[in-house]
Amino acid sequence: xxxxxxxxxxxxxxxLAEERSRAGLSITDVAERAGMSPGYLAYLESSxxxxxxxxxxxxxxxxxxxxxxxxxxxxxxxxxGQRGAANNPVxxxxxxxxxxxxxGPGGVGRFLFDEPGRGPVAIxxxxxxxxxxxxxxxxxxxxxxxxxxxxxxxxxxxxxxxxLGEGWSVLLSGTARIITDPAEVARAETLGIEPWAGGDxxxxxxxxxxxxxxxRIRVTS
Numbered sequence: 001x002x003x004x005x006x007x008x009x010x011x012x013x014x015x016l017a018e019e020r021s022r023a024g025l026s027i028t029d030v031a032e033r034a035g036m037s038p039g040y041l042a043y044l045e046s047s048x049x050x051x052x053x054x055x056x057x058x059x060x061x062x063x064x065x066x067x068x069x070x071x072x073x074x075x076x077x078x079x080x081g082q083r084g085a086a087n088n089p090v091x092x093x094x095x096x097x098x099x100x101x102x103x104g105p106g107g108v109g110r111f112l113f114d115e116p117g118r119g120p121v122a123i124x125x126x127x128x129x130x131x132x133x134x135x136x137x138x139x140x141x142x143x144x145x146x147x148x149x150x151x152x153x154x155x156x157x158x159x160x161x162x163x164l165g166e167g168w169s170v171l172l173s174g175t176a177r178i179i180t181d182p183a184e185v186a187r188a189e190t191l192g193i194e195p196w197a198g199g200d201x202x203x204x205x206x207x208x209x210x211x212x213x214x215x216r217i218r219v220t221s
Contacts, residue, residue, distance in 0.1 A: 012052065013045045015071050019064045020045075022219070033063035089165060094214030099170045102157070102214070104129055106193075109157040111136065111144060111205075113176075122156070128191040134172060134207040135179075135188050137195050148176050148205065155207055168216035172209045179204040 020030050027045070031038040036059070044050045044060075052060070054068070061068040094102070103109070106128040115121045123144060127136040134155050138144040153176045158169035179185050188204040195201040 012050045012057075012071055013047060016041070016060065016064075017045045019066055019071065023064055025064070030060065030063050034059040088220040090218045090220050092216045092218060094168065094170065094216055096212050098216075099172075099212050099214040100129075100132070102159075102168060103170050103172075106191075107157070109134070109136075109155050111176075111207075112154040112156060113144075113148075114151060126193060126195060127155070127157075128193050130187070130191060130206070132209050134209065135191055135193065136205050137193050137201040138178075138203050138205055139201045144205070148178060151175075153207060155209075165219050166217055168214065170212065170214040172207065172212050174208045174210040176205055176207045179206050 020027070023030075025033075027041050028038045031041045034041070034056075036056070041060075044052055057068045057071050061071055064071075107126070108124050109127050110122040110124050112120065112122045125136040125138070125144075127134050129135070152173065154171055154173045156169065156171050158167065160167035179188055184206075185204060188206070193204075
């Protein structure tokens with residue numbers, strides 16, 4: 001039977017490194033506790049495709065005083081939030097610079113706006129940052145295009161790590177418009193935005209951000 005570590009697309013190496021750092025232990029310390037070579041543990045932490053056995057995860061979890069599932073992570077088909085709060089969680093407000101650093105690489109976020117006749121909706125889109133503006137692509141027809149009517153909008157980006165009980169969320173608010181100026185369109189095209197939902201989405205949308213807030217949950221021990 002496959003385990004989450006084998007098939008769920010987890011990032012075991014990062015989890016190992018974070019748990020080890022949180023415990024204040026070196027690779028040698030953990031390897032000795034788990035009864036394995038430091039070289040193998042270093043490989044697990046650095047390899048893009050680590051595939052330790054369940055027995056290895058159990059030994060490492062015991063060495064780090066955590067649960068094996070905290071190292072393996074949860075399956076991709078399970079929505080986040082299945083577990084309760086981790087031990088000693090700390091909720092932090094993020095500064096503007098911290099928010100920009102977290103969302104700077106782009107990725108998938110949610111465009112939030114009021115759809116006539118329905119109310120608030122949130123639609124996932126692939127985005128990139130252009131200075132302090134959010135840019136994404138959309139179709140000429142559809143709910144997003146209908147939502148661009150000068151109304152206030154927001155954009156949410158977050159990352160949740162259910163296994164470690166940590167995560168962050170950044171909320172940007174402002175106004176959105178479809179980019180029409182040829183020079184601005186050419187600039188948007190250089191951002192390399194590929195629509196997350198695929199399909200013919202030739203229009204570029206820019207959110208002029210006027211407010212940024214963010215929060216992060218950390219586990220202190």
